Amino acid sequence: MAKLGFVGLGIMGSPMARNLMKGGHEVVAFDVVPVLLENAVAAGAQRGASCADVAARSAIVITMLPDGPEVEQAVLGPGGVLEGAGAGTTIVDMSSISPLVSQKIAAAAAAKGVRFLDAPVSGGEPKAIDATLAIMAGGDEAVFQAVLPVLQLLGSTVTLTGPVGAGNVTKLANQIMVACNIAAMGEALVLATKAGLDPEVVFNAVKGGLAGSTVLNAKAPMVISRNFKPGFRIRLHQKDLRNALLAAESMKVGLPLTSLVQQILMSLMNEGKGDLDHSAIVNFIEDMAGTEVKKPGAE
Numbered sequence: 276m277a278k279l280g281f282v283g284l285g286i287m288g289s290p291m292a293r294n295l296m297k298g299g300h301e302v303v304a305f306d307v308v309p310v311l312l313e314n315a316v317a318a319g320a321q322r323g324a325s326c327a328d329v330a331a332r333s334a335i336v337i338t339m340l341p342d343g344p345e346v347e348q349a350v351l352g353p354g355g356v357l358e359g360a361g362a363g364t365t366i367v368d369m370s371s372i373s374p375l376v377s378q379k380i381a382a383a384a385a386a387k388g389v390r391f392l393d394a395p396v397s398g399g400e401p402k403a404i405d406a407t408l409a410i411m412a413g414g415d416e417a418v419f420q421a422v423l424p425v426l427q428l429l430g431s432t433v434t435l436t437g438p439v440g441a442g443n444v445t446k447l448a449n450q451i452m453v454a455c456n457i458a459a460m461g462e463a464l465v466l467a468t469k470a471g472l473d474p475e476v477v478f479n480a481v482k483g484g485l486a487g488s489t490v491l492n493a494k495a496p497m498v499i500s501r502n503f504k505p506g507f508r509i510r511l512h513q514k515d516l517r518n519a520l521l522a523a524e525s526m527k528v529g530l531p532l533t534s535l536v537q538q539i540l541m542s543l544m545n546e547g548k549g550d551l552d553h554s555a556i557v558n559f560i561e562d563m564a565g566t567e568v569k570k571p572g573a574e
Contacts, residue, residue, distance in 0.1 A: 280333030284311040288339035290404040298428035327359030343376035362388030374440030381439040395446035399506035407431040413442035450515040456490040461557035494554040503551040510549035513540035
């Protein structure tokens with residue numbers, strides 16, 4: 276078993292690191308937030324002093340960070356992964372970032388003889404915990420095959436989608452579909468509730484038909500029970516849609532629905548709801564209708 280490095284121990288990274296340890300790997304961990312690093316060490320990880328220290332002690336370094344600037348800082352910045360990595364080290368960035376940033380980091384890594392794969396994930400905290408993430412990778416086939424056994428400890432599907440950057444293009448496509456699906460679900464359930472129907476009955480009636488989806492099954496019960504504990508935060512989904520719109524602009528692709536939902540997410544952030552689960556997209560539609568999606572008689 277290779278010694279693995281793990282940088283970024285938040286909602287997603289922490290359970291992912293634990294699953295690598297459950298798979299038999301030694302993990303050297305680091306996070307700029309001390310309590311997150313302490314929790315990882317308590318779970319069995321070795322303490323890294325910095326990103327560079329993690330890289331110096333690991334054959335494969337996984338990064339799981341909020342956005343491109345954080346990944347650039349962790350990999351390319353002072354005390355970063357590239358500072359400590361030797362030739363032949365592999366960096367697997369599992370953050371959801373701009374494909375252009377992935378390509379920039381890959382070029383810097385290649386100049387030092389370091390291999391790079393972008394491998395963002397979908398599934399949120401629940402699937403990070405039970406190791407059933409969908410992993411979308413971009414990079415060289417040989418690098419992908421070399422790290423595949425490690426990625427299979429984290430996800431139920433691991434797909435090489437193309438060269439470096441392709442993983443993040445695929446993730447942006449995923450995030451567009453998820454966001455628009457939640458928004459459509461919100462409109463449907465608000466309409467049903469306003470009409471006097473029990474939204475849970477409506478959900479159960481439609482989930483087996485063409486409108487059924489993994490998003491519907493995961494998010495409708497959360498909305499109906501008024502549970503907006505974050506599995507994936509509003510502010511992070513807004514970041515993903517922003518990256519999608521920037522990428523689309525560079526390719527002259529119009530994304531009208533994505534643009535609309537991104538504006539909804541911005542509005543919710545301005546209301547202080549940026550750290551709620553992205554199922555709270557429904558709150559925007561509820562506010563317009565003056566109706567909460569919940570079972571009749573529920574408080």
